[in-house]
Amino acid sequence: MQGHALAFMRIPFDVLAAIDSRWLHYALQPVHYLIRIVHILSMAAFFGGIGLLDFRLMGWRGSIVLRSFARGVLPWLYVTFGVTVASGVLLFLYDPVAVGSHAFFVPKLILIALGLLNAVIYHQTGYLAALASERTMPLSARLAGAVSLALWVGVIVCAALNVESVPKVYLQMY
Template sequence: MEHGAAVEGIAAIAAQLEHSALGAAMRESLFLYPLMNLLHIFGLILLVGAIGLLDLRVLGWARDLPLKLCSYYLTPIALIGLGMMLGSGFLIFSADAGPLSASTIFRVKLLVIVAALVNAGLFRLAWSRRLGHWNDNAPPVARAQAGLSLLLWFSAATAGRLIGYG
């Protein structure tokens, strides 16, 4: 499929979503859109808060806390936050899907989120069984991934806030 055709296809799907009953409900309800925004922010707090703390621990912060235990408790919180963000984000998107799908900042946000999720997945695949051995020092590659994770999630949150200005 040619790039132009793909963009047109995405625009058509976005327009259908925006003009659907869901899109209309999100735009017309006095409480639904603001509630989803609050849920999205709460999901961001859970996701980035938990992942941020875990990344900081991998980077060497709070070495008296066992890394494996930190991962055990913080990962489910991050996953709950991610689920909240995906669900609420889709609903928020449905209210204004046409213009958002054409927004460069929105597209950058999505690409950064995908990169952050890929980084997290690769980290889990490569290192999850070794976390118990790193209470003093994580390998340099793992520390680089933790630093990249912080950068990517902060960038995604920043892009999300910039969407309204772009």
């Protein structure tokens, strides 16, 4: 689809073909559905946890002290993100040409990188202030939470848009 607005973000076919390994494809074939299930469940678990943390940073549930909440949710986020990445890499390597050629694959990867960058920057700049404030979140925390939530929602949207190709027929109401 040459005319697609995101065509410039596609991974070149030659690169995807070079990554393709039929041996790995056939080795993963019997468990491909399990890897996909693990990926979807871990992605949902990560998104649920990051959503709760982001909403707390934005000021929701101000009665819950951020320090104890973060102490409980951060290990969950690390584990679920790790499982999501590992299963996602396996799904990509299962069929890099098909997966990598999806229109929203590269934008999804960019949004993931931006989500991680947002977390790293916030953790190094404003996280301690948010922990010290206990109940009312500073503006930096509210902003970091909103940006994070927007980026991770974007990841989910890109993942959903990658499932099917663009409709071939557009129905119009007259």
